[in-house]
Amino acid sequence: QKEVEQNSGPLSVPEGAIASLNCTYSDRGSQSFFWYRQYSGKSPELIMSIYSNGDKEDGRFTAQLNKASQYVSLLIRDSQPSDSATYLCAVRDPFYNQGGKLIFGQGTELSVKP
Amino acid sequence: GAVVSQHPSWVICKSGTSVKIECRSLDFQATTMFWYRQFPKQSLMLMATSNEGSKATYEQGVEKDKFLINHASLTLSTLTVTSAHPEDSSFYICSARPAAANTEAFFGQGTRLTVV
Numbered sequence: 001q002k003e004v005e006q007n008s009g010p011l012s013v014p015e016g017a018i019a020s021l022n023c024t025y026s027d028r029g030s031q032s033f034f035w036y037r038q039y040s041g042k043s044p045e046l047i048m049s050i051y052s053n054g055d056k057e058d059g060r061f062t063a064q065l066n067k068a069s070q071y072v073s074l075l076i077r078d079s080q081p082s083d084s085a086t087y088l089c090a091v092r093d094p095f096y097n098q099g100g101k102l103i104f105g106q107g108t109e110l111s112v113k114p
Numbered sequence: 115g116a117v118v119s120q121h122p123s124w125v126i127c128k129s130g131t132s133v134k135i136e137c138r139s140l141d142f143q144a145t146t147m148f149w150y151r152q153f154p155k156q157s158l159m160l161m162a163t164s165n166e167g168s169k170a171t172y173e174q175g176v177e178k179d180k181f182l183i184n185h186a187s188l189t190l191s192t193l194t195v196t197s198a199h200p201e202d203s204s205f206y207i208c209s210a211r212p213a214a215a216n217t218e219a220f221f222g223q224g225t226r227l228t229v230v
Binding site (some may be wrong): 034041042044045047049067088100101102103104105106107 | 131146148158211218219223225226
């Protein structure tokens with residue numbers, strides 16, 4: 001059973017702080033990793049994708065990937081109350097790499113306090 | 115970015131009736147569409163993968179005769195929940211993937227189904 005694991009939270013950080021979200025995955029053959037943000041009652045929105053070991057930065061977001069440790073993380077700098085949402089880690093199933101099938105973690109609820 | 119439109123955004127139906135949900139890719143052709151279900155406070159669970167012109171591939175535990183999927187064109191997939199029951203009440207979300215290789219799938223806005 002291929003698994004993607006996240007701490008469900010809630011993770012609470014003060015406004016302006018760095019929020020750190022973590023994710024581990026079980027299939028060592030995985031090559032593609034994604035972070036989605038989901039507001040309550042809405043569908044997920046892609047915020048970051050990462051495919052290579054190391055860091056990838058996009059504005060206030062930084063995704064980090066360590067394939068040897070089977071670990072991917074998302075850092076949110078200067079957290080804002082509008083960042084309060086559930087963050088879903090997703091891994092593309094390598095068996096279906098061309099088909100795009102994603103396996104989702106259970107999500108981490110982030111709360112940014114003003 | 116690519117737009118995926120899902121309709122309706124919410125629906126209430128009586129037990130025993132059927133409900134159809136549409137998923138359209140508005141500005142690209144989608145060879146593959148995915149249907150997910152999400153219960154409150156839980157993550158997305160893939161129900162089935164829909165490929166244009168062929169039968170859908172259902173995940174283990176998903177009844178294909180209850181959740182009918184049709185992907186008759188490159189821009190439209192439909193999910194029909196047949197003989198709906200209260201336990202089918204959930205948030206149904208589709209995603210569509212452009213035909214080009216190594217592109218990501220984009221999500222529709224979701225459909226909140228309530229069966230009473």
